[in-house]
Amino acid sequence: MSQQNNLDHPKLDLHSRTGTNADTLQRAILDNLFYIQGRFPDVATPHDWYQAVAYTVRDRQLHRWVKTAQTYKKQKSRSVCYLSAEFLIGPMLGSNLVNLGIEDEVREALSALGQDLDVLLEQEPEPGLGNGGLGRLAACYMDSLATLEIPAIGYGIRYEFGIFHQRIENGWQKEISDQWLHLGNPWEVPRPLLTFRVNLGGHTEHYTDDHGNHRVRWEPERVVLGVAHDTPIIGYGVNNTNLLRLWKAEAEQSFDFEAFNTGDYYAAVEEKVKSETISKVLYPNDEAISGKTLRLEQQYFFVSCSLRDMIRIHLQQEPDLSNFHEKFAAQLNDTHPAIAVAELMRLLVDEHHMDWNPAWSVASRTFSYTNHTLLPEALETWSLPLLQQVLPRHVEIIYEINMRFMDQVRVLTHDVCGAVTRLSIIEEGEPKRVRMANLACVGSHAINGVAALHTELLKKTTLNDFHNLWPEKFLNVTNGVTPRRFLLLSNPKQSKLISDRIGEGWITDLEKLRGLEAHLDDAGFREDWRRVKRENKEALAKLLKERTYVDVDPQSLFSVQAKRIHEYKRQHLHLLYVVTLYNRIINNPNLSMAPRVHILGGKAAPGYAMAKLFIKLAHAVGEMVNRDQMVGDRLKLVFFPNFNVKNAQRIYPAADLSEQISTAGFEASGTGNMKFSMNGALTIGTLDGANVEIREVVGDENFFLFGMTAEEVVHLKTNGYHPRHYYDGNAELRAAMDLIASGYFSHGEADVFKPLIDNLLEHDPFMVLADYEAYCHAQSQVDDLWAQPDLWTRKSILNVARIGKFSSDRAIREYCEKIWKVQPTPVD
Template sequence: MNAITPPDHAATVAALKEEVLHRLTFTICKDAATASPRDWFVATALAARDRVVESWLASTKRNYSEDRRRVYYLSLEFLIGRLLIDTLTNLGLTAAMRDALAELGVDLEKRRDVEPDAALGNGGLGRLAACFMDSMATLEIAACGYGIRYDHGLFRQTIKDGWQHEYPEDWLSFGNPWEFPRPEITYDIGFGGHVETTRLPDGAAAHVWRPGETIVAVAYDTPVVGWHGKHVNTLRLWSARALDPLRLDAFNQGDHVGALTEQVRAEAISKILYPSDATPAGQELRLRQEYFFVSASLQDLIRRHMKQTGDITKLAEKTAIQLNDTHPAIGVAELMRLLVDVHGVEWKEAWKITQATFAYTNHTLLPEALETWPVWLMEKLLPRHMQIIYLINAMHLDGLREKGVADSGVLSSVSLIDEHNGRHVRMGHLAFLGSHKVNGVSALHSELVKETVFKDFHRLYPDRIVNKTNGVTFRRWLLEANPPLSRLLAETIGTSVFDDATLLNKLEAFADDPDFQSRFAAAKRENKERLAVKIFESVGVRVDPDALFDAQIKRIHEYKRQLLNVLEAVALYLDIKSQPSRDFVPRVKIFAGKAAASYHQAKLIIKLANDVASIVNADAATRDLLKIVFLPNYNVSLAEVIIPAADLSEQISTAGMEASGTGNMKFALNGALTIGTLDGANVEIQEHVGDDNIFIFGLTAQQVAESRARGIDARETIAASPRLAEALQAVASGMFSPDDPHRYAQLVDTLTYYDHFLITKDFDSYCNTQRKVDARWRDQKAWRRSAILNTARVAWFSSDRTIREYAEEIWKVEV
């Protein structure tokens, strides 16, 4: 499916064929007879990239010539996935490239599979950043994304005997055809050392930071192509290098390993995403990562600003910086350092510029995810920044006292320094205070931000917190991930729907049309057949495409409650075995997601899911009515196979704990019905698709808070639910772990006595709602109608809409 076709298809095919062969010959030094599959992929990618460059250069030139206000998006993650089909789709060249390669005896789809996923993120945070970059380019906003060029990303997940094992991602092993190294663009990044205080001629104090260690940040640029290729922005990623990569004196003295110590220490910064912070060394590396990319990015954007205006005091007039979560929050102190220490701006004016420039997106209400850093570590690594933070805090608290805020509890809660359990710098507080706007990412989440983590801040600054509900790039999740549905949409309501997602509402007129329902179901089945092949290739389990495909794909975390899903599967399995004459709906439960390497409980849940799957899938008594699969190494490419094939979308987090979710939007767009709690963007999805086209269960956020206040001992709840008690007993007794009968005893004990995520409270409601899902599935006409209405009514969740709101209300740029 290709929504836009060049005016002369034959001429474009001929030109692309020539360009691919040219790249194959003169860049890769191969001919068609000896080229490997990867050679063909690289040649195709480079030919596509060449088509981007002219528009990229023109976009950059236009940004300067029109003196445009620029947006900089700082994020520790950019989960951009594969770029070959994405670039061709946005250029309108997919069909032409497919035909050009076919004439050369090459299959474009097979070349697509050769490309590794860019290992630049982990989950929703990184995928959101990628969607936003796409929409900023599509809306022709002058924007640049900044992050880290990880050599190995998070980790490659394998499942051995049901356990997660982590291995380095090797996505850069053979190079990256999409990036442009910029060895001429480097910045020195300092760590440690000391601060000297001197006096200026007017008597004012000046501070000079003398770092004890300096690391070099080197730029790598990737073009981000907007829809129709009219505008191209830049994703600039930083790689760490040692100032002196080899101590030649040590090497010549025989210390061949020691001679490389500085290089290894420096390059560790850009090796992996989210190094474990379970040790002091891990904590230090994380802070080094965050400061490294933030400092390089701020130095770079100031250089660009000075080139454009020559006046540092106009930074806020020409620049908007968005902090994606607390990871780049150190940027507030770094910008103050650059303005005051480097550019000589007076403190009060520098603070005014800083607040007017920054905005901060909060993504979580979890205390452990709102970063804090020990003061001792900040003083060791960033001594000047610690001084600046102290001064920001003192002036902030003094200002509140002057306004009559005398409550010591309030002052303590809004202080940048947490004095409890060891002194820590609260990075969320720093981001809030240093920004002119703070946004949540769904209506419910934004209200909870006001009521919980920033409750006192909100009372003091009532206009600062706003809502910007997340969105997803429809074009990728339809045109690239779901060609069958895209073809049907184009034939039914026209290709203009890919230009304007709001046109999806035209599908409502076809929701009850039997012929359209059949064609919609046929598109879904085509995707389910593709996923069934993928499942067999990945885990060796055969599944029936006519069964209900029930998917929960996301980071493994206790609050996302994969355990609730597994326990319901256990209860269903026990029902199937004990009630052989009952009419059960055939169901395939699909899990995917990574657990943090140091998160034992999450890894145990993965093991449980796989143990349950092993027993259930091998039991002839289930008569294939229930299959369970855990697909390893979840990434964007795997999501692009699962999401179009899913019938049911599991969004079952404990209410009040999921900020938004974006997988829920992708599933609904692709015609899956949601089963979920009233959490995150589920609330708004329900409002848009209608109560009859979504399955809501469980406690509300308010009820969760009230229930926790009464206590989280679950013994009474379990005793009142025979199905839950039976399922827990089966798990605890070793039914699913005969090799180690006590493997899950502690997990069940924890759930019994300390059910913080209220799995037991929501279990019966969840099971009962799953039976409502079964009833709807049996009425295929009603199911198809609801699925069509989900696709038709979720246009509001386009990232184009979200970015338009950011642009108009936060960044103040024209779109």
């Protein structure tokens, strides 16, 4: 009997099997504990119970998922395909309970079984399928696509080992492998029959077919299989359940019996090991050529599987691929999937025998490209010899694309000021390199930045030549975050307080938070708001004690900077201020100041020495400050280890002050700034990324602004920046840097932090010293406001009330309207 017939069969009541009342859920949990875990309650571990609950919740997703797939197929819906090397989805159980609206029923069912849902939530490992903001953005967008009833598939890689676990040893970051799959993943559905062969290496053969057409055959050196693993993504309060399809790499032949029988045991499994390496780890170290090769193979592997899957779906209902772009809108999330432009051309021309021009018309109307960086050095390029070695056919296609594009450019620009050279996909040099951002721009019908400032700077700087050529392609879609995970799930007390006052409509229409402004003058509401924040801070203080052994006072101002460790994000500016406060207390033991707890968190890339040195410095300063009895509870510095989605959900609700202090003109958007503000933190920040728009909507008076503008940064650099001038001219800055350089925080070893101090004094590429004085002044304004708790509370409420613009729902609506031209397809 077909699946369709099963669902429609009058004697099968799937709703009774996947009901959501407490009694049905209790029975289902026990069934899954027995039939899937092979356990009975008396011997079941907490992880067994977690798995049983997870499968119970997944069953309710699958019922909606199948119905969703049927609806999309029947209505021939245009679908969004989000191509991303990262999907930092976070733990799924809590999020799925919220979106299904069954958290209370599951709690009741578990309570009857003697289990605590909060304990079971802690059993779930973090799927480390992303590095930071890029992957978390992709996950937020998948949540919003489903909630807005937009047909969508997220395509990526099923990394066996995700972003590393961060362990701190003697203040230094140590990377521990992330074995998130070692106990199984109840949320995914393996599809072993949905497999594609992916070619790598080898050479091409040109020939003429029986009809006189020029054809190209790719003879690969080796072939890897891509096997689909599906995770259902359910929307909030709707039946639509979309698909996150991640590809796992496997060998065509896992075991070589001939090699085994001759005693060569390594050769017997060599192909399996080599093939599976492709989906083994997120972002391998690419300093060596082997790492670069693997990273290129990863990118090609997932886009090849994804595009062929899209073609497979299309051809189920259409006779050919001439209208492929009408069925799918494919978004390139940064340049990692940019090779998809050449791969789709290969598939259309080589495998489906389309002529070049119609194939290019289809491909360029299928893709759109999101740029996430303003740093030219961060725009991905690949050496031509490496690309030739791994993807020989794609080099030919890229040259053909570039030749036709260059002809067009010469006509349109007459090569004014060398535009042809700058626009070329091929960068001249030794060796030549392929510019992936240029390929993405040429092969996409739309190019977007991720914040208003970012997009304008893209037009003026990084992608200026493309904007001059195709201004109509450029538009802005400011990033957003899902309020379901980052407010409703992570801050239930504040969410309840909001809903009790203005109803629950804000959960899917965040602009409705504006209704909170009507309650600003309600003293009882303000007191409740302070109480919720205090309880969240108490919870974080308890966790900090468990994780770092540092006692902090929840009555203190919690100032938080939690994000990837990078020089342009300027964690060292934050540390210099903490050292400055420490010096003030030492020099004036009777100093009156707002008690502060400064909290840092984030991971440094394994090969990023300076970022790792920041982490060491943070621990070194914290060790000295936190034990100094003269300081007491007036100042604490804590580094929260292993910052990830699960830990972020504990940190955002407890923050009083959000540190968004990157150098203006360097942060594309940021999303942590949105999450902090959504949870009632006030922001101290520069006019960088989405800070600009956050300040506009929450009000200048509710944002602590400091520092140079992007234009002033460029002007100072252009006219010669001399960091020693600021060091010599500011006694507090000089004292803070000298104390670090003296070895005071490193047990007398002056050389430990010498690279950091020397870099600031001689280069200071992100102008930390130039913005130091303004930063300290803004922090003084923070202290003044903290001394007025009622006024601080008002501003905290206003930050939440006016943050509605930064919902990922708004961002997805803009993508749908401006770029994808996709309409909702509700599922009954």
